[in-house]
Amino acid sequence: MEGGDSQVEMKLSPEMDEEVGTNGVGEHLKHHRESYKKKPPRTPKDICFLIAATLLIFIIGYLIGYLVHRKQDKTLPPCDQTEAPVSVLDDEDLSLTEPYAPKQLDWKDVKSMLADRLTGSQIDASLSEFSRNDHQAGSPGDEALANKVLKRFQENNMHTWTDEHNVQLQLPPASGSNTVTFRGQNLGTLQGYLAYSANGTAQGPVVYAHYGQTEDFDYLKDLTINLSGKIILVRAGKISFAEKVANAATMNASGVLIYPDPADYALSDTTHLFGHVHLGTGDPYTPGFPSFHHTQFPPIRSSGLPNIVAQTITAGMAKTIMRQMGGRKAPRIWVKDEQSGVQFKLGDDSDVASVEVNNVLVETSIHNVFGVIKGVQDEDRYVVIGAQRDAWGPGFAKSTVGTTLLVELAKAISNMVREGRFMPRRSLVFASWTAGEYGSIGATEWLEGYLTSLNMKAYSYISLDGVVTGSGSFKASASPLMSDLLSETLKEVQSVSDPQKNIYAQVAVANGQISLLEPMQMTDPAYPFLTFSGIPSISFQITGEQASGEYPYFSTLQDTRDKLNTATSGNMVQLIRAAGQVAGHMALRLVHDHLLRMSVDTYSKVITSLIIKIIDKVDELQMSGQLPSTITTDWLSSARGSYGRSARDLKRIIQDSNLEDVEQCRKINDRIMRVEANLLSPYVSPTTNPFRHILLGAGPHTLGALVDHLEAFKSSGSGDVELLKKQFALATWTIQSCSNALAGDVWDVDNEM
Template sequence: MDRVRSVFNNMVKGEQYSRFTTQPDEEGGSQVEVKLSDHGIDDATEVTHQPRGSPCFRPPTKKQRQRKACYMVLGVLLLVSLGYVLGYVSHRAHQQVPATCSAEQKEEEKMSVEASKASEAPKASEAPKASEAPKAPEAPKAPEAPKASEAPKAPEAPKASEAPEAPDAPLDWTDITRLLTQKLTSQAFNKTLSDFDLRSRSAGSDEDLLLANKIFKTFKTQEMDPWNDIHYVQLQTPDSKHPNRVQFGSDEFQPKGYLAYSATGTAEGKVVYGNYGRQEDLKVLQTNSIELKGCVMLLRAGRISFAQQVANAAEKGAAAVLIYPDTEDYKYETKTELYGHVHLGSGDPYTPGFPSFNHTQFLPTQSSGLPTIPAQTITGQMAATILQKIGGPEPEASSGFKGGIPSVPYTLGGSVNIKVEVNNVLVNTEVHNVFGVIKGFTDPDRYVVLGAQRDAWGRGYARANVGTTILTELAKAVHEMVEKDGFRPRRSLVFASWAAGEYGNVGATEWLEGYMSSLDKKVLTYISLDGAVMGRGGFMASSSPLLHSLLESTMKEVKSPLDSGSMYDMAGGANWEINSMRPMAMEDPAYPFLASSGIPSVSFHFITPKVEAYPYYGTNLDNMDHLGYGTNHHTSEMAAVAGQFAGQMALRLAHDHLLRLDVQRYSGVITKAVAKLSKHISKLSKSAGLNPNWLFSARGSFMRAAAGINIAIANTDINDKEACRILNDRIIMVERALLSPYVSPTDAPFRHLLLGRGSHTLAAISETTDMKQLRTQLALATWTLQGCANAMVGEIWEIDNQI
C-alpha cells in the first residue's frame, strides 16, 4: 500500500500543469522555478532560474514515467476489484432467498449464516445458561422469506374481487348515474339542510359572510381549489330613522317590508286599483275612463314581477305604486310583510354593464331599468282598509279584478287621495361569491357552471337554503366519484354560491360582467338550483331551446319522487314541453346568463300542481315548516331528486365527447318569430316597399347551418379529440351569436335577439309602427341572424353568402 500511495502522490505531482515554486536563497531572497507541461517540450528540457530546488519537482526520465503509468493502471484495477468484491459480499448478505430456491442453495446460505455467527463468539458473560443448553438453536431464515406452505402464492397479490380498477378506465353512463344516485341520499340532505338553516341571511350581513366561509371550507375539504369573488355593490335598505309611510285619510301605515331600488321621495294622488298591473289590466282601467296620470296605483302581487308592475304603471303616468298580497293568491295571514326589488334588470343598477369591483374608479351612472316613481309594499290588512274606501266603478266580472279579501268590493277607485313616502337609503355593501371547481381531464378549459343564491329576506328556506344544500351535496358527490370511483369528466364543473340574489341576481351578474372576456366560449351551460323545490307533484322548467333535448332525456332517466315512474311521466309525457316549459322571465336567476351573456341556461322547479309560484317567497314565512307542508314533509327526498336531475344534466355535458346541445331546437323558435314579423311587415309596408325577404334568407342560412352541424356530428369519430373539440366550438357559438352586437349593454343588457328585452328583439320589431325604426331594426336583426349562421358553419370558406 505504501508503494501504491507513493505512485499516486507522484502522479498528482506530474508535469501536466505549470507550477510556481518560491524558495528562499542563501541571501534571504526568493527564487522562482517554472515547470511547464510535457506537451510541446522535450523531456530533457528544463527552464529554471536556479539549479537548486526540491528533488520532487525535478522532471523524471522517460523510463520512470512509463513505470509510474504502469503502477497507476495496476492501482486502479486493484481498487475496482476490491470495490466489486465488497459490493458482491454486501449484496449476498442482504439478499432474500426466493421461494423457489434449490435445497443446495438453502444449505449454502444456512452454512454461511452459521459461519458468520460463529465468528461473532459471545463473550463469557453472555454464555447461555446450562438450563438453556439442551434447546437447539433455530436455523435462521432469510429476512421476509415466505413459508414453504405459502410459496406457491404470489406475495401481496390482491384478490380478483378486491383488485382496484385502473384509474384511467372510463365508466359508462349507467355506472355514472348509479353512483350519483347512491351518493345523493335524503339522509345527507337532511343534515346539510339543518346545518345551513339560518334565522337571517340578508346580503352582506354577518350571517351571510359566515355561511360563505362555511361553503368555502366545504369546497376546500373536497380539494376543489375554492376562491372568492368580492364586489362592492349598492344595496337599498329602509332608513331606520325615517321609516316609509302611507297616509290614507286618518289612517297612517308604516310597513316594515319594502321594495329595493324604488325611487325615493313623497308622492300623492288619487288611489286606483289596477289588479296585477299587467298591460291588459291597465286597458280595463282606461276602458272605464279611470285617469291614470298622477294616480297612486294599488296592485296585488303576482303574475308578473314587482319591477314590471312598477314599470307598467310609470309608463301610464302613475305617481307611485303600492303592492300587496291578496288572499286569493297568498293563503297566509293578512299581516304578512312583502319584500322585493323593482329594478327592471339584473346586477348592481349603479354599475350597468360593468362590474362593481370598486365604485370609486367609475363615473356615477345608473341603469335605465331603475324606476322613476316611488314604490312600496303593504300588507293585505292595510290594502283591505284602502279598498273599502276608494269608491269608483266596478269592473266587469270577466276582467278578473275580483280578489279574495272578504267584504271588499274591489272597485276601481279614482276619487280618494293617498300619500306615499319612501325614504330608502343606498348602502355600499361588500358581498362575496364563492366558487369551487372539479377540473376536467381532457378539456379543463370548458366549464359547466351550477349555481345557487345564498341570501334571502328572512330565513329563505326554499329560496336559498335548499339550493345551497343541493349545490354542496352535488359537489361532494362528484368529488367522491372522481377520487374513489374512477370518474373522469372531460370538462370542468364549477360550483358557485351567489351573493345578493334577492336584489336582482346581483352577485351572478357582476361576476358575468367582470369576467366575460374570460368566460366567453368557455362556459358551456349554466344550471340554476334556485327554487328547485317549491312543492311536490308537479314540474316546471325554463331554458334555452338548445337544452330541450337534454331536459327530455334526463327526465326519462331520473325516477319520479312520487311513484315508480320517471320524471318524464310526471312532467306530461309526450306533451312535456306544453305542460311543463315556461318562457324564462327576467327575474329568473338563469336569465342574465342566457339573455346577457349568451350562455345556454336552465332553471327547474318541483311545484305543487296548479300552483306555479311558491307563495312564501319574499316573506318571513319561507321556513322549513311551510316548505314541508308544500312537499308533504318530503323536502329532503325532493331535494335529493332535484340534485340527481341537475347532476345528470351537468355530468352529461361534462362527460360526453360531443356536447348535448341540440341546435335544431332553435329552428322552430326562429321560424315562428320570423313568420310573426313578416306578417307585421306585410301590413305596414305595402306603400313603403319594405321587403322581409332578407330576413327569410337569413333564416334559411341558419337552417342549413344547423343541418350541417348535425351531419358533421353523424360523421365525426368521437375518439378524435381534436375533431370533437372543433365541432363543440361550433355548437357553443349558437347562443352567443344570437346576442345583438348593435346595442349597448348599458342601455339594453339583455341583448338576445329572440329571448332578450329591447327594441332590437324580433318580438319588439313585430310591434314597431315607426317605419324608419322598423327598417333599421329589421336590417340589424337580419344580419345578427345571418352572423349566427356564419358562426355555426365554422370555416370562413364554407360560409353561405347567398343573402
C-alpha cells in the same frame, strides 16, 4: 527534456485527421511523427483507473435512463394525495405524455355513483347546517354562511376562491318605517319594502289596476280613466314587482302599492312582502361594469330604476282601502275571486292616498364563493352550478335548499373523482352567490367582471335556486339548446310522488300539450347568464299542482322549513334529492360525454316562429297601405335559411365524425358553443342594453321588439319607418353572423344571401 533531445506526442482529433488528409499536409505530419519516440506503455494502475471510470459512467447513465423512463410511465397519483382534485395529471406530467384521454365509464355507472353518494340523510343534515333566519346580503349572517360553504368546498379538496364586490343596496329606513295613508288614515307599520324605489312622497287618488300588466292599463285607458298622478293599487303575481312599477310609470302614475291577494296567495292578512323594483339585474349604479372596489366607471344609473315611489302593503291594508273605494265596478274577469266583504271598484277622485318612502342607499361589501373540480382533458372548459345564499328572512325554499344541494353535489362528485372511479373531461365550477334578492347582483357582477374570461369557456349554467316548492308538477326555463338534455334527464330520474313513473311525467301541461320549457323571465336567476353573457342556462322547479297555485312564501318572512315541508306533503328531503339528481345528471352529462348534448337545430324552430310572425304582420300592413313597400323581409328570411342549413350541416358532420377523436370533438363543441354567444347583438352597448340576446333578451334590438313595433304601426296607424329598417338590418345580420360562426371555418360559410 533529456539532454538535448525532446520527446513530444501529438494526438489529432478525427476532424483534424480528415482535414489534414485532404489538404496535402498529412504526409508531412506522418513523416514527422515517425521521427518521434513512442510513448511508454500503460501501467496496470492506469488500466484499473480506466475500468473504474468506465463503470462509473455506465452506472450513472443507467440510473438517469431508468428515472426518465419511470417518470414517463408512472401511474396516476391518487386524488387524496394532492392538495385538491383539480387535475389528475400535473403540468410536468402533461409535457412528457401524449394527450390524456379520461377513462370512459358507462353512463349507467356514473348515474349509480351519484345516486349512492347523494343521500337523503346528508341532505337533511346540511339543511340544518345552512338554515338561518338572518342572512340578508352583506350581513354577518350572510358572511357566516359564506365561510361555511367555503369550508365545505375545502374539505372536499376542491380548489377554492372568493370574489368581492362593493355594491349599492337599498335598505329600509334606518329609523321608523315608510308610511301609507288612505283618506287621512294611517294603515299601520310597514315591515316590508321594495328596494330601489324612488324616495319621496306621492299623493293622489287610488286606481285599482288588477295585476298591473300592460293589458290591464290598456283596459283602463279604453275606459278613459286618466292615470296621470294617480296611486296605482295592484295585486302581486303574473309579472314582477319591477314590471308593475315600470308599467305604471309609463302611465305617468305617481306611485304604486302592491299587495298579496288571498285569491293568489294563501297568506294571512298581516303578511308583509319584500322585493325590488329594478327592471334589470346587477348593481343598478354600475350598469355594464363590475362593482370592484378599484373599478373606475362613469357616474351613471340603470335605466331600469323607477322614478316613482313604490311600496308593498298587506292584504289587510288593501282591504281597508278597497272597502272605501268608489267609482265604477272593475271588469268581471278581474273580480272572479273577490276578497271576503270587498267589492272591487276602480276608484274615484275622493279616494286619496299618500305614500312616503324613505329607503336608504348603502354601499355594501358582498362575497361570492367558488370551488372547482378540474377536468382531465379540457380543463379550460367548464359547467357552472350556482345557488343564491342570501334571503330577506329565513328564505328556506329560496336559498337554503339551493345552498344545501350546491355543497352536497360538490361533495358527491368530488368523492367520485377522489375514489378514481370518475374522471370528468371538463371542469365543474360550484358558485355560491349573494345579493340575489336585489336582482341577481352577486352573479351579474361576476359576469360583468369576467365576461371575456367566460367567453367560449363556460359551457352551461345550472341554477339551484328555488328548485323545490311542491311535489305535483315540474317546470323549467332554459336555452332551447338544452331542451333535449333536460328531456333525457327527466326520463332518468324517478318521481317521488309516483315511483312507477319518472319526473318527465310531471312536466306541466298547457292546452293539453306537454310544455317542457316556459319563457325565461328577467326575475329568473339564470336570466343574466343566458341573455347578458350568452351562456346556455337553465333553472327548474319541482312545484305544486297548477291548480293549487305557486308557493306563496317567497319574498316573505314565512319561507321556513315547516312551510316547505307542508307544501311538499312531508316529502321535502326526497324531493330535494330528486332535484339534485336532475341538476347532477345534466352537469355530469356535460362534462362526461365526448360531445355536448346540446341541439343547435332547436333554435331553428324559435327563429322560424318569430320570423313567420314578422312576415305575416309586414304583409298585413303593406296590404293595408300602412307600411311602405320598401320594407322587405327577404333578407331576414334568407338569414333564417342560412342558420337552418348550418345547423343541418353540423348535425351531418357529427354523424360522420369519429367521436373518439378528442381534437375533432373539441372543434365541434366549440361550434355548438358559438350559437348562444353569437345571438347576443354586437350592435348595442351592454351599459344601455345589457340583455343583448336577440331572441330571449330585452330591448329594441330583439325580434320581440320588432314584432311590437309592427304591432304599433297597426294600432296607431303610424310609426318610425327608419327605426324599423334599422331593426330589420341588425336582426338580419345578427342571425347571419350566428349562422356563419356555426358553419365553422371561413371557407365553409354559407353566403347565399
